Structure formats: structure tokens, C-alpha cells
Amino acid sequence: MVADSELRSDKVRVTVRDLYKRFSQEVVALQGINLNVQQGEFVSLVGPSGCGKSTLLKLVAGLEVPSSGDVVRAGIDETPGSVGFVFQDAHLLPWRTVRRNVELLLEIQKISNEERRRRADQAIARVGLNGFEDAYPRQLSGGMKMRVSLARTLVLDPQLFLLDEPFGALDEITREKLNDDLRELTQANGLTTLFVTHSVTEAVYLSNRVIVISERPGIIVEEISVPFTERHRSLRNTPEFVQICADVTDALYRGMGETGVNKQ
């Protein structure tokens, strides 16, 4: 499904080759995944709950070790901060202010206090939270907490941006707002992004490419390209957008049918 010439291309940032992940004899999370993500691309992974899409993301992040196959991260410095990871929930430290939360990962890198503060404030501004630098997480709404979580990762200036269902717990409007902001951020910074979600609309709206993963054991059912160059709220209502969403949904159903589970 992926041409060899593409694999050798200079621009490829992440290459996943024939990747298997087993948790036990019975539980096979991923079964032969091939995938590549190129510089500046925004790729979404969608699939039913428990299909291994989060596991795939963790494998790319290096948080999990593959059972077989490899993950090659080409053109990415193997230094701390080059890969940014955002979790499903904000996971903020309640005893730290917004600014100090954003500074957390920079502290590990032994960056001077002034530099740290400057970069943190910049990242806070990038996610639109100016004025909340000294607030504590408990004073923020769910969407604002998620913004802090994004800022905490953006402050690292990552070359590869990995997001694991970051907006799953948010209400629809907040989610759409954050989608626009995330889209803008990744575009403006040329970030290479891998995004896990179970929302079809969200995946199609944000991505250049949507990858549909089947129920466990997870295989890639289909890769769907999203041709739109401009994204705007109203895009969601266009027939083209709706058609692509329908294609993705179809692929999702096929992914659930193939394993014979949940047949309706």
C-alpha cells in the first residue's frame, strides 16, 4: 500500500514498517501496520475504541516497544523535545500555575529561568491564554486546560507532534474552536502531526490524510486523502466534506465487519 520510492524519499518523517504489537498471546493490538507521515503533513488515525490507534501513537512516540517491525523517525533530532505528545486529558499539575505547568518540560532540559519564562509566555499566547499565566488549573474550564496542555507541548518546539484524542472530553463548540486553533498552529509552524481521534468529522476537518484502523487486531482498512486546502467552519456543511466523512464512516464499518464482531 505504500510505494517503495515513497519510503526512501527525503521528506518522509515517520515510517512505520510491518509493525506488530502483542500484549499477550491472545491480545494482538496491531497486526502489520505500514504507514508514513511526511514533513508538514497532518494525519489522523481513526478507529473503534480499543483498536490500537493509541498504541500506534505510543509506539511512534517511543513510549511502547514494538513486538516486531519498526518505527523509523527520519529527519527528527533524537533529542528531548523533538517529539511532543498530548494526552487525552489535560493532565496538568494542580499545584502549579498555568505558566509553571507550561514550563514543566523545559525544566527537565535545564534551560535558564528567563528563557523558560519567555518561551512559556510565548506558548501561552500561541494557544490564546494570555492573561491566565498565573491562574491555577482548577480555575480553568475544560477547553482552557486542554489549551494549557497544548502549550506545554508546543513550548518544546517539537518537530513531530503526536496527539492522542486530545479533545475527546470537550463539548462540541469548544472542540470545533480548538480544531480551528490546532489547524492554524500546525499550519503556521509546519508541524508534522499524527492525531488520534474517534470523531470522523474532526479527523476529516483537520487532516491531509485519514487512516482508518480496524477493530483488534488492528490493521489499516483504508487511507483517505482529504483534498481541501482551506478549512473553515462552513466546510463541514459542504457536500464534498460530507462525502468524505461518509467514506471514512464506511471504512470504519468495514473495519468492524472484517473481524466478525459487532455485526449489525
Next chain:
Amino acid sequence: MKRVLELAGPPLLVLVIILGLWSLAVRIFEIPAFVLPGPERVFETAMFESERLMTGFRNTLIASTIGLLAATIVGVLGAVILSTSRLLERALYPWAVVLQTVPVVAVAPLFVLWVGPGLVSVVLVAFIIALFPILANTLMGLVSTDPALIDLLKMQGAGRVAIFRKIRLPNSLPYFFTGMRISAGLAVIGTIVGEMVVGRGGEEAGLGYYVVFSATQLKTDFVFATIIVSTGLGIGFFLAMVGLSSLVMGRWHESELRRDS
């Protein structure tokens, strides 16, 4: 001021009612003073014996403080050590539970035998009884951290020390203070038990000594006065911990937040 009244009003009213009923019951049923002295009589005795009560208060306060401090230091260090390794935790934690379940009243005479009848024995009893809640709670706080945050820090190349300082230690604070609140009261109880067993009077006499001393002499009013002072000391210890915890965590922890209204 209004807040104080709202908070303290209801329990104070209960106190007044209980004291009234107590006083009334003693009069109506003509209960002899050595069985149950009325509140007025207890108050009179407390005034009359104020010097001895002060000595007892001072000695018990000193022993409880030393016992609680020792339990805090050993408890926190122990929790940190146990949190570093599953094996250590499995090997040592059950023994901490055993230490907790050994009846301290029964062991106290052994301390007297080993280290002599004095402050050290008393402090040992207070220490042992106060140790476990601090150890167990702090350990819980150190290990029950958000795994996602640990992953996040590890991805940035953070080592165990950095993870401990930035995540585990602050995360354990509310748990630690829960332990401290329990142990503060226990330290006072342990001290009093220790003093009862050690039985040193005079300048060294603690509140526990006076309880035994006055009970054997059927000075029930003095026993009551001593118990009231001991309870006051325990409450004082507890409140000190509450104050300390709100001082340290007041800005961020839910349990310390005043309701916005």
C-alpha cells in the same frame, strides 16, 4: 466574625446543653463526687490544681511533639524508600502493618525495661503509634501519580530524581497531611499511654501520670480536669496540622479551598 459564629455556634450550643444536663443529673440523682463530679466541681478543681495541670500539659506537649516529629521524619523517609522499589515495599510494608497492630499499651512496659522510666520511653510509645498513618498515607501519595505525566517527563529524558521532585513529592503532599492529621491526635494519646505506664511524677509528671495518680486516689474531679486538658491538647495538635496544611497547599488543593460565594 459572622463566619466564626456560624461555625462555632452549633457545636458550642451542644456543649452548653451537655454541661447543663450533666450538672442537673449529678444534682437530681445525688451522684457522689468520686463517681461523677459535676462540671462546676471539675472547673473548681482545675483552677485549684492549675499548677500541676500546667506541668502535666507542658511535659505531655513536649513528649508528643518529639514523638510526632520523629514519626514524621521516619515516616516520610520510610515512605520515600519504600516508594523506590516494589520489592522493598512488599518486604517491609507488612511489617509496618504489624508494628501498627501490636497493642502499644502492652509493649510500653518493655520500653521502660529497656530504656528506663523517662522521657525516652514515653516518646517511643508516641512515636510508634503515630508512625503508621504518616508512612502509609505518604507512601500512597508518592506512588499514586498520574502515569501519563510520568510518561511525558520520561519522553523529555527526565530521570527518577526529576520525576520524584516534580511529580511524586508534590503529589504526596495532601496524602501526607491526611496522615499528619491522624497522627497528631495519636501522638498525644500515645504520650499519655506512655506516661501512665512510666509513672514518673513531680517535675516530670505528664497528664497521663496525673490520670492514674488521681484515679487511684479517687480524685475523680482531677481525673476529669486532666482528661479535658488532654483532649484540648489533642485538638490543638490537630488544628495545628490543619493550619499547616492550608498554609502549604491552600492555593491549589481542593480540600483547602473555601467555597466561592
